[in-house]
Amino acid sequence: MxxxxxxAARLSVRDFLPTPVPGALIREVLAKAARAPSxxxxxxxxxxxxxxxxxxxxxxxxxxxxxxxxxxxxxEELDYDIYPPNLWPPYRDYRFExxxxxxRLLGIPRADRAARLRWFARNYEFFGAPMGLFCSxxxxxxxxxxxxxxxxxxxxxxxxxxxxxxSCPQEAWSVYPxxxxxxxxxxxxRMLFCGMAIGHRNPAHPVNALRSxxxxxxxxxxxxxxx
Numbered sequence: 001m002x003x004x005x006x007x008a009a010r011l012s013v014r015d016f017l018p019t020p021v022p023g024a025l026i027r028e029v030l031a032k033a034a035r036a037p038s039x040x041x042x043x044x045x046x047x048x049x050x051x052x053x054x055x056x057x058x059x060x061x062x063x064x065x066x067x068x069x070x071x072x073x074x075x076e077e078l079d080y081d082i083y084p085p086n087l088w089p090p091y092r093d094y095r096f097e098x099x100x101x102x103x104r105l106l107g108i109p110r111a112d113r114a115a116r117l118r119w120f121a122r123n124y125e126f127f128g129a130p131m132g133l134f135c136s137x138x139x140x141x142x143x144x145x146x147x148x149x150x151x152x153x154x155x156x157x158x159x160x161x162x163x164x165x166x167s168c169p170q171e172a173w174s175v176y177p178x179x180x181x182x183x184x185x186x187x188x189x190r191m192l193f194c195g196m197a198i199g200h201r202n203p204a205h206p207v208n209a210l211r212s213x214x215x216x217x218x219x220x221x222x223x224x225x226x227x
């Protein structure tokens with residue numbers, strides 16, 4: 001598989017088969033992905049991988065935590081905003097379009113808020129994936145190092161695609177930084193950045209037919225002195 005093929009094949013899978021992912025494979029992928037660039041070679045990423053009983057325990061814990069919040073318990077203090085407040089066009093439009101396309105495939109109308117919330121809660125089950133990954137970073141690191149995390153995680157996803165394994169990066173996990181951090185034993189100086197579901201896509205589920213649209217080149221690129 002070429003890099004171009006891996007990019008085309010990768011998508012955010014939101015329903016997985018229970019087929020296990022070999023531990024040797026994820027170890028190899030994570031090690032290879034460490035060739036991703038980072039400014040000054042600081043390599044700021046920290047990774048925790050869960051499968052089997054620990055993953056099942058976390059899913060049970062998250063069901064309880066979500067129920068507590070739904071019943072009126074205070075939400076956890078966020079370490080960062082996933083999106084800027086009052087997201088503006090065209091970025092807001094891209095996000096809105098993706099959500100509407102997904103819920104249309106699922107047959108959930110906009111007015112059915114309860115059903116949409118139930119679907120969103122599947123984030124905290126890793127969409128049924130048999131393996132989950134968490135990425136964290138030292139709190140003293142700055143925005144340039146967050147960029148390094150993105151390059152590392154993209155490398156992980158492309159290497160997984162090369163190996164025939166699907167994934168879904170999930171910033172939704174950052175809504176529960178204390179619950180996740182306590183569960184996986186994050187030291188106080190590190191913050192949770194995101195999670196990632198890892199496994200084999202369920203080809204029968206309609207949500208996996210979703211292919212997010214991309215803006216055309218002229219919408220985001222300018223060329224100076226280029227033929």
